[in-house]
């Protein structure tokens with residue numbers, strides 16, 4: 343069984359509806375390494391945001407969050423230190439990318455009115471409890487399924503694959519944060 | 531209790547008697563398709579994989595390599611297929627956009643599960659396949675373990691009646707649906723009804739492909755005679771179709787009368803609740819027109835464009851780019867004379883690649899430019915500058931508009 347996923351508390355950054363993957367990971371950023379690419383998250387909807395976001399912060403979005411490509415946007419959020427995602431509605435591919443990267447993500451109805459920019463947000467994906475510490479209001483929604491909690495608790499699928507002997511353990515963590523690209527032959 | 535097509539398919543693959551919206555299922559993946567980008571970002575060759583016979587590698591998004599990063603990805607891909615004896619490897623020269631390669635080679639089979647690193651993998655739903663685009667990390671996991679999980683979403687069924695009118699195609703059907711009903715986030719789409727028989731396979735694939743644009747999970751078509759003969763031509767046999775039960779539960783059933791459809795155009799930004807019949811679009815001058823992509827770079831799309839452009843000229847000030855969806859489409863279109871007609875009209879016929887569709891390595895738009903595209907996605911910044919505007923329409927509408935110089939009805943030219 344996986345380690346439990348602990349509740350997360352952090353500063354909320356609140357965004358709108360239908361934020362697509364091109365708005366977070368534009369094609370021209372795909373030519374860059376992860377650190378440089380991460381500077382493009384929300385580059386058109388909120389220029390300069392990547393300089394303001396701090397490790398432990400939480401991104402809150404509206405409906406249809408992450409519609410678009412399979413490009414690994416979750417890795418960019420992790421690189422920026424974002425601790426969790428909350429949205430009123432997630433595109434399922436985008437949600438899976440977050441889960442598989444080990445980034446907790448919770449669907450919270452009405453999230454963009456429940457939280458305001460700068461509020462302190464808490465979420466517990468294991469119980470579905472979420473709270474706005476700044477207003478003192480807490481609510482509950484559906485928790486994540488066990489199978490999904492297991493992946494997040496393990497830090498994403500790559501560490502799980504390493505543990506199961508599918509890839510070298512030493513590189514799983516590094517791969518996750520994009521710190522390394524191992525050439526095919528040297529890893530074989 | 532009845533099941534929709536996708537519920538039936540997933541139930542069978544998960545060995546469960548009943549699967550319904552809200553369930554989480556674990557299924558074996560019948561075909562795992564990796565694209566070049568998978569190897570160009572953070573790639574580590576796995577120590578072992580589930581089954582080399584269920585793996586396909588396609589070089590498509592950035593070929594021939596436009597950068598050192600992409601070249602290195604190619605090196606990784608070639609070493610990987612060699613190490614594991616992957617026979618289905620579509621390297622540069624045999625390449626094509628993954629969804630076209632999947633279709634041409636009969637890799638998507640009715641009643642089976644297919645996963646691929648590109649978000650438009652729902653394209654293969656045209657072949658009654660449970661096909662999803664998944665992120666590189668998840669594809670890596672499927673490559674290793676051979677299985678994955680899905681949370682089953684509720685299904686919306688589109689019931690088609692009538693016949694597709696001339697100069698109206700699958701793109702118009704989809705743009706009409708997207709304009710009328712908008713997003714389908716966390717929903718599956720299912721297409722059927724008596725009108726389906728008049729919708730050819732290329733149009734079905736366009737419609738299935740674009741499900742990603744309304745944020746849907748799976749898009750699925752049933753197995754009929756049109757699909758059966760398509761599959762027979764590609765040597766696909768011995769499959770078990772996933773049909774919907776008569777008493778299946780749908781989130782909604784929506785009627786689309788094909789007889790009434792006209793060519794549609796989506797305005798820039800999204801296709802969702804953002805399209806109008808071409809007769810209602812304002813007169814927009816074009817800088818670029820693009821016919822291509824996995825959705826609309828098929829042989830039939832090129833035929834339609836070539837017929838419109840034959841003996842005509844692209845308007846001054848317009849750049850018309852045409853990208854065949856695969857090397858095979860390229861060769862067939864050349865043999866049929868389509869490429870000659872297109873080039874004679876002033877079009878730039880490019881190598882088969884994703885290129886212009888995702889603004890990566892060619893056909894990039896500058897600030898203030900206006901593009902009419904038949905590709906899949908019209909997000910702000912998708913094809914280059916965030917200050918460019920991307921309208922979307924069918925290959926017929928794009929071809930006619932390239933001649934006129936502004937967005938125009940293809941029926942006005944014929």
Ligand code: SF4
Pocket residue numbers: 591627628629648649650822823824825883884887888905906
């Ligand atoms: S043509 Fe466009 S939509 Fe299709 S696979 Fe390539 S990038 Fe994706």
